[in-house]
Amino acid sequence: MADNLVAIEPRSFPEYERAVERGGAKLSPMGSEVRGLIWTDYSSPSALGEMIDANPQLEWVQLPFAGVDAFSEQLDKSVLFTSAKGAYREPVAEHALMLALALGRKIPIRVKASSWGKREAFSIYDSKVLLIGAGGISEELIKLLAPFRAEVTVVRNNPELEFSGAKITAGLDQLDSLIPWADIVIVTCALTEKTRGLINYQRLSLFKPTAYLVNVARGPIVLSDDLLRALDEGLLAGAGLDVSDPEPLPDGHAFFGRDDLILTPHTADTKEIVTRLFAIRIEQNVRAFLGNGSWVGRVSPSLGY
Structure with a gap:
């Protein structure tokens, strides 16, 4: 069996081949001697499972996105999985900051205005920012927020591990006590059984009425x-969402057209943005697969990310 064969499925792209x-x-091509697989389709987790089952010689699978929730049923298979977690950190953090800035400056209202309107705005300078999640996106956000002198608290699963750049590192069990403190709450964490429905009405009722949510x-x-x-009850000032449930949202959904909500169609990391970044991750992990480097974005099946 050749030791250096890698397949790209179900669709290959020149950037990834290089x-x-x-x-x-x-x-x-996928065959009995291929030990490494680059999987490029997020929408077909069952097809990946079938390919792994049909190729017991596979040792490593590279998944295409940072979140691996769609592949949860495949993660217990006896292969090493790596994801793209951290690979898209810069553009996603940039997008989160854009949403926060646009909300504070009332852009949803101003882009539709036909008159001079009310003079109102919120500045993120010296603001209090709560980051839910301690991955690469939060690391980049702390860098981006530094010039604004924002006071940042990070909530993570393992609060005993201090998060660089954060004034406070806290656990999820402290979330309810921290939400009322924050001017901006930004969600960057992985979707797991623990975080599904994490931001519910009870927690939204803890927001300051002047605070913003970004997901x-x-x-x-x-x-x-x-x-x-x-939002209808005025429990918070607004929300910026690059993701939704369901996704995509149906035409005419109540999220559209609101003055207190910005919705972007999962464009924090478009194909044009991620192709180059995913190619870098592929190269890094191919080297690790061949014993010439360290794994990047290794998935923990028990944690789900």
Whole structure:
């Protein structure tokens, strides 16, 4: 069996093929001698499971996105999984900051205005920002927020591990006590059974009425109906969402057209943005697969990310 054969399925792209070759492996169609697999389709987790079952010689699978919730049923298979977690951190953090800035400056209102209107705005300078999640996106956000002198608290699963750049590192069990403190709450965490529905009506009722919510993680972390109710009741000043539940949202959904909500169609990391970044991750992990480097974005099946 050849030791350096890697397949790209179900669709191959020239950028990814070149990344495999730069990493030192040989590109091959899926076959009995292929030990490494680059999976490029997020929408077909069952097809990946079938391919793994049909190829017991596989040792490593590279998944295409940072979140691996769609592949939860495959993660117990006896292969090493790596994801793209951290690979798209810069553009997603940039998008989160954009949403926060646009909300504070009332852009949803101003882009539709036909008159001079009310003079109102919120500045993130010297603001209090709560980041839910301690991955690469939060790391980048702390860098981006530094010039604004924002005071940042990070909530993570393992609060004993201090998060660099955060004034406070706290556990999920402290979330309810921290939400009332924050001017901006930004969700960056992985979708797991623990975080599904994490931002519900009860927690939204803890927001300051002047505070904003931003979600660039996964839609089901924020309960859509609860968010609509909270916005209607004025429990928070607004929300910026790059993800939703369901996704995509149907035409005419109540999220559209609101003055207190910005909705972008999962464009924090578009194909044009991620292709180059995913190619870098492929090259890194091909090198690790061949014993010439360290794994990046290794998935923990028990944690679900």
